[in-house]
Amino acid sequence: MIARLLLILALLLPLSAMAQSASEPKLVPDVSQRNINIQSRFTGAELLLFGAIIYPRGVAPSGQIDVAVVLRGPTRPIIVREKQKVAGIWVNADSIDFRSAPAYYAIASSRPIEKIVDARTAAIYELGLKRLQLSPTGEIETREVRRFTNGLVDLNQRDGLFAEAPGEVDITDQVLYRARLTLPSSVPEGKYIAETLLIRDGRVIMADDSVVVEISKTGFERFVTIMAQDYGLLYGAFAVLISLFLGWFAGYVFNRL
């Protein structure tokens, strides 16, 4: 697949060079797997995000080029609750509603984000876990939003659902780049969008979010999920029957022994 891609690239190269009026380079991103199937042996996945940087007239300019790749899962509304000690026991005391929290967020960059872009640019492109915009609902103090966001980030980071990998994008000859991102087994289904940013002199000169990875349950796992969601009565009855059968069967077998 990669060979074919390179061939297409080679054919397109003169064309794209002509089409591009400015002297800005162009990004051709791709990913190792566009469909991830969750099956019974699924224990997580590793994605290789790679691609090429095409320069006008094929000449890499002097000066350092940096690349950042961001993989974002589907967003969903969530409530984050915070436990506090009340009368000697830990209970959920405070909470914030977030309208759009990504189910997965991983960023890899060729150098630490702080070193390649200024704070404003980083905030605009939401580069880094510290800069996630989760759209809290209601009027809430910025400090409080910060606290809950940090709590969520910390929790998801330990579960492998949020990740930050500075220095993990390898750039070869200023032309080819690649980054490896891992997905834990608990990733939710949905459309994952990979965004690639080409950065030079603290400026994002090219951004591409055309690469989409679809994660979905297949086969038996998909069947079970659909049954549980849409045919609860049948699903429950089956669960009851199978537990009755297994219980009876074990008794039967052991009585024979």
Next chain:
Amino acid sequence: MDIYLPIAGLSVNIVVIILLGGAVGMLSGMFGVGGGFLTTPLLIFYGIPPTVAAASASTQVTGASVSGVFAHMRRGGVDFHMGAVLVVGGLLGTLFGAVLFELLETWGQADTVINILYTLLLGGIGGLMAKDAWQSVSAKRSGKPVAASKRRHHPLVASLPGRWRFYRSGLYISPLAPLILGFLTGILTMLLGVGGGFIMVPAMLYILGMSANVVVGTSLFQILFVTMSSTMVHSLTTRAVDIVLAIFLLIGSVTGAQIGARLAQRMRPDYLRLLLAAIVLIVALRMALGLGWQPDEIYTVQFL
């Protein structure tokens, strides 16, 4: 060996799950309790989402209690009349429990309430059992028999209106008493994923005053129906029953239950009860510490 659980949405080690089911099954075979009070917290501890843990544990308890019910039925150890009243109460309890669960979820206090309930129930019951078992063990040691309790059932039970005759239990009491008892355990089944045997058995003995030879069988009979109902209610409301998880738990627990039942025959009943009391108390202590200690996770996420 890892396997992906489609409803829990993560992969787990099969061997761990089967062993967990086996250990719990062994206890349930030995003591005639469902063992749900151990499965749910252990699953949560392993990383399974709490609702999925409670829902799937109730499916597992169904399987673990089936063979027990058959065994007790064969030797006439089930009071069907009493069992039926308990089951009706239990079914109402699971429905009420489902509503309560929803309320607690939106209020955000489900896990705290569940932990407090666990601590109080297990602590109370464990303490009672330990005291009782200790008395009979030390009485045997010293050679003095325990003075038989004069009272058949709790005075509150006698004050309830209307009386039915429960022949096998040897009781002439108001059906409201077992109905309420069934209702309360039904709520617990729904909230905690437990069968309620650890509450039912002492309550039958000390509150209703049923004759001892039908207590375990009738309790298992009630657990069987109530956990079946709670699996159904979960399937229709929370949709959190993970059939793959339940099957692997069952494989472990039905085997463990048979081994446990055989072990129980070789052990002295008093020591058996003392052992169960110790296990219950340890779980209660762990739960209590969990409430007071700073939890590993201060923040939790609920999806809307």
